[in-house]
Amino acid sequence: MLRFLITVIRRDLLLAARRKGDWLTSQFFFVMVVSMFPLGIGPEPEMLRRIAPGVVWVAALLASLLSLSRLFADDHRDGSLEQMLLSPEPPVLLALGKALAHWLIYGVPLLVIAPVLGLQFGLQADVIGVLMLSLLIGTPVLSLLGSVGAALTLGLRGGGVLLTLLILPLYVPALIFGAGAVDATLAGLGPEANLSLLAAFAMLTLMVAPWVTAAALRISIE
Amino acid sequence: MLRFLITVIRRDLLLAARRKGDWLTSQFFFVMVVSMFPLGIGPEPEMLRRIAPGVVWVAALLASLLSLSRLFADDHRDGSLEQMLLSPEPPVLLALGKALAHWLIYGVPLLVIAPVLGLQFGLQADVIGVLMLSLLIGTPVLSLLGSVGAALTLGLRGGGVLLTLLILPLYVPALIFGAGAVDATLAGLGPEANLSLLAAFAMLTLMVAPWVTAAALRISIE
Amino acid sequence: MSFSIYKYASPMTFYGLAGKMIPWFSWGAAILAGLGLYIAFFMAPTDFQQGEAYRVIFIHVPAAWMSMFIYMVMAFWSAVGLAWNTRLSFMMSRALAPTGALFAFLSLWTGAMWGKPMWGAWWVWDARLTSSLVLFFLYVGIIALWSAIDDRRRGDKAGALLILVGAINVPIIYFSVKWWNTLHQGASVSLMQAPSMAAIMLMGMLVMAIAAWFYSIAVAMVRVRGIILERERQTEWVKELLEKN
Amino acid sequence: MSEISHLAVRELACARGERTLFSGMNFQLRLGQLLLVQGGNGRGKTSLLRLLCGLAQPLEGEVHWRGQEIGGVREEYHREMAYIGHVNGIKDDLTPLENLRLSAALAGRHLDERTAEQSLIRLGLERCLDLPARVLSFGQRRRVTLAGLMTAGAVLWILDEPLTGLDVHGVALMEGLLRDHVTGGGMVVMTTHQPLSLEGVATVPLQVGPVLQPQED
Amino acid sequence: MSEISHLAVRELACARGERTLFSGMNFQLRLGQLLLVQGGNGRGKTSLLRLLCGLAQPLEGEVHWRGQEIGGVREEYHREMAYIGHVNGIKDDLTPLENLRLSAALAGRHLDERTAEQSLIRLGLERCLDLPARVLSFGQRRRVTLAGLMTAGAVLWILDEPLTGLDVHGVALMEGLLRDHVTGGGMVVMTTHQPLSLEGVATVPLQVGPVLQPQED
């Protein structure tokens, strides 16, 4: 069981390592979307600081969505998804493994980049700390919920955009609690309430999402 | 010549019509991304009004990017791109036709939706007018430049994200002039300067982009 | 035997039942709507604060209620469908979704129409407004998913899964949005707390709500009959039915 | 032992879209037998094989493995079965060697490098061991998949046109593999449109759709 | 007329990655001839055909059409040539009929609905005229592509394993098409791993890589 989970994760990490540029590009997307805003909005530091948490979080959402559309699609196209579903191990572990691998590949690096972006927007150290913490708790939610969407839209035309359409509304609580925690810190209130709600949401997602993903996969490849 | 151009455009429109939900989904993506920002940033009307032009423009960029990654990819995968390049007609017309079709399908509807989003953010009628005008001039640029990127990244793994990396920097002038025109109107200055710069940029793109796209296509399919 | 009753008899008998129900619910909806509108425009007093514009409440509130209620019903049918693989359940949720989306849109639309005179803005990022918007997005997502899937069985099941995930999420979304909104600012614009709402208004709203309910049932029945016919095209009873007409 | 029918199909029916492709299909397969699924293009061969794997659900009827419905013994069944479809199921970014070892690991088996290498060499891929699968030719990619089949150690092979794109050598090799597997007590369910010489193999033909008269056109 | 060599190749060399697949290749093809490119998996048949089409550029050497380099007469060459690769080149979202008419339009030809329909029916797709190509079976999709070839009206056909996935009927049909085309003064360059009966057709064999001894394994 655990061996299977680890194999699935190792496989995806290996594939990501093989696609050298791809992984880096996704991180660049994140940086760029965030950096677009000062260009579109104007350079006032006060306002930029105000919008920073929201912008970083929305960019994290979009970056994860972009990579999610390929979470199962590549494996589906080349037939290896079928082969994995024909493995004797339970599909729910496959779903969980894929989501965790996605988080390790695309979510974790965001945590490293976020502080730099925070500095760009003139955030204080403590605010940046909360930003990172909120991303640490929140990004697994993005991967897990996203995997549900990726499984549902598998093989459909326009899967990527459809995925966005399905999943963005479900991301709302993560976005609100995550950006809310940072906002609260900016406003001098504590982030604890938001963070613990975010953590609860993450736990719930962890319990539910892999099962739904596994069911959706079986339906989609039929 | 012109017949070929029209055939290419008609073909893409037909395909878009066949993928019923797909086209609509892309428009909803635009609406959703814009609607996510207040959730991340907070509901103060004054600030939302200030960031509205930037948010709408960035969302337009992203919406066009997302659909662009499939501009040639589908045709490449099923082999019909090869077949079109083997047509006696010049590839530059193919490139131009695909970009124009993309604009008709994904760019033009944004013009219709943008006013509604402007209302959501509490923009005045005249500001909304400028916003639409800037999008009218700017979205062809997105399609044309995007087609260059789509051709360059064709067949590469993770093409979608790589595309973003290549093209977002090229979009910067459009973003600055486009959002700048609206910002200037908001600030009580006239939008003319920004709009004419945007128009000049659009003309330049129209002259250059199809040739580059055609060349990139020939290289990518080799 | 019971298996085959599940599989075949159910849509067939339901087709007839639905046919009988449609006139009742249509007429019920029409009469109640007439009554409700009469109350709304002739019996309810002009609001001393808001003037006549407030009368949109008689559409707005029932629409908002129905949009949420229909989602719950869809979630129920989806759960039943996934658990027992009953085909009729999936058809029901498919038949309901457009009406739900319509009501969600209607509540947004009427709310926005009302917001302009009341708040001077078509839209504010209030908690209730925002969560209505998200609900509307959910409806759109579900319909988009269905329309993207050609295979009927796959579409049914995938849609049902999405509806259920959404159903778990909707309350969370609702509270998160509420909290988000109040955290930042002490309710810049609070929706009116129904201060001693006149009994006649409440009555009008209730009547309109029941009318909307009847309307939803009637429309859903019409749609479900269409879906049944389309899906059971190759069965004997549909062929007979089509030949009779 | 070999007298028990390991794979049995009862009253199987399959529909795609509005069309019923086949219904009331019954057959049994024992160890040491090869079921050759025949039928023209679009008759439902692929659809049947996917039902047999459990990748799709039948409209009616059941598939039994050692006397039990495959849904109930999924884990055990998948451990003893290997499937090759129209697509290869190999990752373009990995080398043939990595592909083989990874798919073994995902199926819960350990495959050491030497064995993997040998089976690839047996399939004539000695020059491609370290190339990413992406640059391999059409037939070479198919061979990688077949090498995976060889190392899977499954009892039941379900093969959808395994000969696609193989040259004469490849076809001969595949015939050898099939013969060894079946005479060694394995079972095969396969489709192909190409002629195949299977003397000495207990072959059970199964027709999906009407019989084709060759050269009738 | 038919004595001029229409397609000529001079000292062609092709490299993929680090490997030179072939070099110093020379041949000429006249109207009424069929060039059968032979060679085992991964020898470079597909690579050669793509060079002949102009989809790829040779490492060395030239491809001539009616005495001129194909790069120079691209438009004319493409008007007279039709290519079928390993992938089908049909759109999944369109019906076979729409696919045919659209690809004709893109190639600058008008194809009326009746002709398109007839050629599809000739290829045995009468039941699939109104289905989106996505739901067709593997072999049916191949047949749509071949129908496109029939209606293209090209002089030179370049076909990469056109028989893939075709059933016996399909193969016989294809043989008929080839025979008609070549004896009618057309030219064909093709590869296939399947046996093909082409009596009466002027066939020029071309070996890419070493000759395969059948059943050697």
Ligand code: HEM
């Ligand atoms: C687009 C804008 C609006 C949306 C999306 C919206 C949404 C909703 C929803 C979802 C409900 C049902 C809530 C519940 O019963 O729990 C509701 C009820 C209500 N809305 Fe709106 N609304 C909007 C604008 C307005 C405006 C402008 C007003 C008037 C100032 C208003 C007044 C009311 C009232 C009085 C109720 C009934 C309250 C109750 O009975 O709980 N709404 N609205």
Ligand SMILES: Nc1ncnc2c1ncn2[C@@H]1O[C@H](COP(=O)(O)OP(=O)(O)OP(=O)(O)O)[C@@H](O)[C@H]1O
């Ligand atoms: N959604 C659908 N609607 C209508 N027909 C469908 C649908 N999906 C599949 N089909 C039909 O079902 C059949 C599928 O056949 P399948 O792929 O099993 O064929 P096959 O016997 O493997 O053929 P081949 O030899 O070409 O691989 C085809 O005739 C196809 O047209």
Ligand SMILES: Nc1ncnc2c1ncn2[C@@H]1O[C@H](COP(=O)(O)OP(=O)(O)OP(=O)(O)O)[C@@H](O)[C@H]1O
């Ligand atoms: N980038 C690369 N690096 C090394 N080798 C490559 C590269 N790209 C292609 N090759 C090799 O070149 C050959 C390509 O052959 P091609 O696809 O033309 O074969 P083919 O004769 O059509 O074979 P098949 O019968 O299998 O279709 C293969 O042997 C492949 O391994």
Ligand SMILES: [Mg+2]
């Ligand atoms: Mg098949």
Ligand SMILES: [Mg+2]
């Ligand atoms: Mg080849």
